[in-house]
Amino acid sequence: MPSTAHHRVPADDAALAASGRRAVQIEADALIALARRIDGPFSAACRAILAGSGRVVAMGMGKSGHIARKIAATLASTGTPAFFVHPGEAGHGDFGMITDADLVLAISYSGESDEILMLLPLLRRQGNALIAMTGKPASTLARAADVHLDVSVPAEACPLHLAPTSSTTATLAMGDALAVALLEARGFTSEDFARSHPAGSLGRQLLLHISDLMHTGQEIPAVPAEATLAQALVEMSRKRLGMTAVVDADQTLLGIFTDGDLRRALDTVGLDIHSTSIASVMTRNPVTIGAQALATEAARLLETRNIGSGLIVVDAERRVIGALNVHDLLRARVV
Structure with missing residues (x-):
C-alpha cells in the first residue's frame, strides 16, 4: 500500500x-x-x-x-x-x-x-x-x-x-x-478546414449544399395554376412539407402556398375551398434558392425573411427542381 x-x-x-x-x-x-x-x-x-x-x-x-x-x-x-x-x-x-x-x-x-x-x-x-x-x-x-x-x-x-x-x-x-x-x-481556407472535418459543425456549414438535402421528383409538392384550393391542400397533405409550389406546364414557378397562406385564406368570409383557385390565394414571387447554394444560406433566408414553412428550389429559368423545409435543415444539424 x-x-x-x-x-x-x-x-x-x-x-x-x-x-x-x-x-x-x-x-x-x-x-x-x-x-x-x-x-x-x-x-x-x-x-x-x-x-x-x-x-x-x-x-x-x-x-x-x-x-x-x-x-x-x-x-x-x-x-x-x-x-x-x-x-x-x-x-x-x-x-x-x-x-x-x-x-x-x-x-x-x-x-x-x-x-x-x-x-x-x-x-x-x-x-x-x-x-x-x-x-x-x-x-x-x-x-x-x-x-x-x-x-x-x-x-x-x-x-x-x-x-x-x-x-x-x-x-x-x-x-x-x-x-x-x-x-x-x-x-x-475555412473550406479546406471543413473538408478535414466533414462531421463537425463547420464541415456541415461549408460542405452541405441544398442539392444534398432537397426533395426531388415525386417528392416535390406542386400543383398547376388551375388547381383548386382543395386540390392544393391534398397535395400539401401528401407531400408533408407544409407548402406546395404552383407551376405552369413547363414547371416554371408561379407562386407558393403554405400553411400560413391557408390560415390567412380561411379568414376570408364565405371561402369555398372546392371552387377557389389556388392562383387567387397563393403568394406570388416567393423567396427561392438554387440547388448549389449552401444549406446554411437556406437557414439564413428562413430566419431573415421570417419564413416558417420552407423554400422551393429552382434552376436558372425558375423551373422547380426541389423543395425543402426547416425540418430537413434540423435533421442535417445545419440549424
Whole structure:
C-alpha cells in the first residue's frame, strides 16, 4: 500500500486558488519567453516542411509523446499531412511507416530520449529531414537535427520541478505556431478546414449544399395554376412539407402556398375551398434558392425573411427542381 503520510490538505480555498494562479503565471511567462525565440530556426523549420513532398512524422516519449500526438493532429487538420509514431514501437517494426520522403519532428525536452536517439542513424541513412524540439540546445538530439527549435522554459509550474508543465505547454505552443504559420503560407481556407472535418459543425456549414438535402421528383409538392384550393391542400397533405409550389406546364414557378397562406385564406368570409383557385390565394414571387447554394444560406433566408414553412428550389429559368423545409435543415444539424 502506498504511504499517505506526506499527503496534506491545503489550508483553505484561497491557498488552492493561489497555487493555480501561480502555475498559470509561470506558464504564461514561459510562453512570453518562447515568443522571443520564434525567429530564424522557426522559419527554417517551416520552409523545410513546405518544401517536403512527404508527411510530417511526429514522435516523442512520455508527456512529449502526448504533445507530439496533438501537434500531428493539428498539422493534419490544417493542411499539413502528419501522423504520430511512437519511438519505442518504431524500433520494433513501426519504422516501416516512415518513408524517405517524410520529415521527422522529434520532441524531447532533455534531447536525450534513448528511444529517439536509437532511431537517428536509421533516419540519417534513409535521408529524412529532422526537426527537433528540445529544451537543451546542446543535447544530442538538438545537435543531430537539421533544424532545432528551442522550447526551454525558465521554470516548470510544478513546485517540485519534476512534472513537465511549463515545458509541455511551451512545446505545444511551438507546435501550434508551426501549424498556423504553415496554414497561412499554404493559403489554407475555412473550406479546406471543413473538408478535414466533414462531421463537425463547420464541415456541415461549408460542405452541405441544398442539392444534398432537397426533395426531388415525386417528392416535390406542386400543383398547376388551375388547381383548386382543395386540390392544393391534398397535395400539401401528401407531400408533408407544409407548402406546395404552383407551376405552369413547363414547371416554371408561379407562386407558393403554405400553411400560413391557408390560415390567412380561411379568414376570408364565405371561402369555398372546392371552387377557389389556388392562383387567387397563393403568394406570388416567393423567396427561392438554387440547388448549389449552401444549406446554411437556406437557414439564413428562413430566419431573415421570417419564413416558417420552407423554400422551393429552382434552376436558372425558375423551373422547380426541389423543395425543402426547416425540418430537413434540423435533421442535417445545419440549424
